[in-house]
Amino acid sequence: MSAAALALKGVSFSYTKRQVLDDVSFTLEPGEFCVLLGINGAGKTTLFSLITRLFVSRGGAIDIYGYDLHSQTRKALAQLGVVFQQPTLDLDLSLMQNLRYHCALQGLDSGELKARMQTVLDEIELGDRADDKVRALSGGQRRRVELVRALLHQPRLLLADEPTVGLDIHSRQAILQQVRKRCREDGIGVLWATHLVDEVETEDRLVVLHDGKVLAHGSARQIMQETGTDSVKQAFNSLTRSDAS
Numbered sequence: 541m542s543a544a545a546l547a548l549k550g551v552s553f554s555y556t557k558r559q560v561l562d563d564v565s566f567t568l569e570p571g572e573f574c575v576l577l578g579i580n581g582a583g584k585t586t587l588f589s590l591i592t593r594l595f596v597s598r599g600g601a602i603d604i605y606g607y608d609l610h611s612q613t614r615k616a617l618a619q620l621g622v623v624f625q626q627p628t629l630d631l632d633l634s635l636m637q638n639l640r641y642h643c644a645l646q647g648l649d650s651g652e653l654k655a656r657m658q659t660v661l662d663e664i665e666l667g668d669r670a671d672d673k674v675r676a677l678s679g680g681q682r683r684r685v686e687l688v689r690a691l692l693h694q695p696r697l698l699l700a701d702e703p704t705v706g707l708d709i710h711s712r713q714a715i716l717q718q719v720r721k722r723c724r725e726d727g728i729g730v731l732w733a734t735h736l737v738d739e740v741e742t743e744d745r746l747v748v749l750h751d752g753k754v755l756a757h758g759s760a761r762q763i764m765q766e767t768g769t770d771s772v773k774q775a776f777n778s779l780t781r782s783d784a785s
Contacts, residue, residue, distance in 0.1 A: 545729025621695035680711025
């Protein structure tokens with residue numbers, strides 16, 4: 541059984557005659573923060589939809605901690621925590637009610653996890669607003685609640701699809717710090733999809749996805765060296781044949 545948090549081999553997908561993913565292969569190890577970097581339309585959200593089983597892959601294999609997503613679907617999905625691109629909190633429920641609802645969906649006893657739910661809200665400095673409705677929060681605060689909710693059942697792999705889009709720089713930094721901390725301390729694998737090159741650190745695992753194909757896979761530092769560039773932005777532009785700047 542593979543020890544990889546996520547292993548994709550030859551994953552392809554098409555909408556009617558338009559191929560969106562073409563032979564996508566890469567691995568993500570436990571404790572790794574892996575950035576899936578690509579412009580809008582590169583295929584990032586489609587790939588997430590395949591990993592979360594919203595779509596069914598017609599080609600290739602997806603393993604999550606050694607569980608084949610096709611033949612061991614429930615065991616594979618049980619390893620996941622997900623933050624989708626579109627917000628999914630109920631705006632008319634309180635923060636705590638949203639967390640309790642998540643527990644119910646996961647088959648968890650919210651009563652037993654009450655202390656943990658309060659702790660995670662305290663960690664993101666929203667403990668004193670546990671009974672406030674979500675609609676009263678800022679966009680950055682809502683995203684932070686979505687992240688702690690995704691981690692509440694202690695998954696071993698977190699998928700985050702463009703989780704900082706539309707947020708100010710300080711909110712983005714706070715969310716990234718929060719997730720990187722969980723990655724370091726809890727040893728979870730993280731697949732972080734974004735089109736924002738400034739969210740990539742040189743020691744991150746980096747997958748460059750463009751027109752449905754993986755153009756590079758390795759540490760960001762390694763990819764910069766291989767492309768002879770001085771920044772992730774320049775490396776990305778070089779790989780995607782844009783004018784480097």
